Amino acid sequence: MFYICSNCGFGSGSWIGKCPDCGKWNTLKEKPDFAKASSGKKGEAVKKITITSLSKIKSSTKSRLSTGIFEFDRVLGGGVVPGEVILLTGQPGIGKSTLVLQAFQKLRVLYISGEESAEQVKNRAERLSINLDNLSFSADLQIESIIQSLEELKNEIEIVIIDSVQTIYSKDIEGPVAGISQLKEVTKKIVNFAKQSNLPILLIGHINKEGDVAGPKTLEHFVDCVLEIEGEKISNFRLLRASKNRFGSTDEIGIFEMKQKGLSEVKNPLVFLETDKKLEPGKAIVGVAEGKRPFFFEIQTLCVPTSLMNPRRVVKGLDFNKVQLLLAVIRKNLNLPLDRFDVFVNVVGGVSIKSTGADLGFIASLISSFKNIALPANSLFVGEVGLLGEIRSSFLEEKIIEESKRLGFKKIYSSKLIKNVKDFAKQI
Numbered sequence: 001m002f003y004i005c006s007n008c009g010f011g012s013g014s015w016i017g018k019c020p021d022c023g024k025w026n027t028l029k030e031k032p033d034f035a036k037a038s039s040g041k042k043g044e045a046v047k048k049i050t051i052t053s054l055s056k057i058k059s060s061t062k063s064r065l066s067t068g069i070f071e072f073d074r075v076l077g078g079g080v081v082p083g084e085v086i087l088l089t090g091q092p093g094i095g096k097s098t099l100v101l102q103a104f105q106k107l108r109v110l111y112i113s114g115e116e117s118a119e120q121v122k123n124r125a126e127r128l129s130i131n132l133d134n135l136s137f138s139a140d141l142q143i144e145s146i147i148q149s150l151e152e153l154k155n156e157i158e159i160v161i162i163d164s165v166q167t168i169y170s171k172d173i174e175g176p177v178a179g180i181s182q183l184k185e186v187t188k189k190i191v192n193f194a195k196q197s198n199l200p201i202l203l204i205g206h207i208n209k210e211g212d213v214a215g216p217k218t219l220e221h222f223v224d225c226v227l228e229i230e231g232e233k234i235s236n237f238r239l240l241r242a243s244k245n246r247f248g249s250t251d252e253i254g255i256f257e258m259k260q261k262g263l264s265e266v267k268n269p270l271v272f273l274e275t276d277k278k279l280e281p282g283k284a285i286v287g288v289a290e291g292k293r294p295f296f297f298e299i300q301t302l303c304v305p306t307s308l309m310n311p312r313r314v315v316k317g318l319d320f321n322k323v324q325l326l327l328a329v330i331r332k333n334l335n336l337p338l339d340r341f342d343v344f345v346n347v348v349g350g351v352s353i354k355s356t357g358a359d360l361g362f363i364a365s366l367i368s369s370f371k372n373i374a375l376p377a378n379s380l381f382v383g384e385v386g387l388l389g390e391i392r393s394s395f396l397e398e399k400i401i402e403e404s405k406r407l408g409f410k411k412i413y414s415s416k417l418i419k420n421v422k423d424f425a426k427q428i
Ligand code: TYD
Pocket: 090, 091, 092, 093, 094, 095, 096, 097, 098, 099, 124, 127, 128, 258, 259, 260, 261, 262, 263
């Protein structure tokens, strides 16, 4: 006897009340013929495998579909590849539906929405001044029906948008809509269809405030490309980044500003900084390379005496483990009693920095907050910090320094100037 969780597909040899995988109660259902079904290929004959020389395989000559938004194309690696399945994630209200409507306005689009009605989608499209002739809509959400209709429609449309994948269900699965079993089945069917028809499909997936993508996270390895929109609803800037891309690099970012008439592209590398470069204690400006372009971000650190046994470490926008590591480097090299201080770190604009080139800037902001002294005016920090406290040059450092001079930064701290954090602390 075998038991399968109807929510997440977890399998167990005995019945359990609470699924150890997804934590739902009473979801394990008996599957008596499970063992039989899984050994269905037992009778298959053993034969020689087929081997083909790759030089004889015709490469696909079909070119990428350009979206017409340069920043979006850049993140995709030059446009949408035929048969590509893209997952676009982001918090509710961040601008996913807006971005896809704008990005694909030059293509013939089928927009399937379980989130909004036809009127709502039309209203948004009109507000964005999008030509409605290219845009078809459906609110039918059963994946088997969708695929059957797409088989007939596939020559009339160029891309399918599904908003959101969490609202689509398969008739073959018992679990609840948006449950993990449903999500996996739906996505597998979509991917199979896209590959065999060469029709690109974009899936929108919500993630919640904590960045916990319980649903979409499990789908990441099925799809070709995973994009995320980052940013805060209170600020107008949005950052588009690929965390996985089978047809391009994952280094490139696209920057947009949410305006009255939708998202517009931003080219200025200083967008995430406030206009005046005045520095208060705890604030540092870092230069990092995102893709092949230099960008400048503001890191804020707040260091306050703690009343707790285990001081608090709250990090937003930087990698938590990297911050822990750098705190250890500072304790060891600079003798700061950080175990008696809470440390809060934030990158302004709701964006996250993936580059290690921000290490030195974080350390600068921490020392600045700890000593309660502002860093030098017009200063910029570029550099990676190693476990031994050494300062290393970061990716595309030359280019960042060149650009920062052009933008008016006067004092640039990098591995060119200083080699370790001890000397660095004396200089700032
Ligand atoms: P939306 O694309 O609906 O977000 P998502 O699909 O990620 O949930 O965008 C929601 C926000 O964007 C909403 O708060 C209003 C704002 N917005 C603008 O500021 N300008 C516009 O032209 C549009 C269409 C939306």
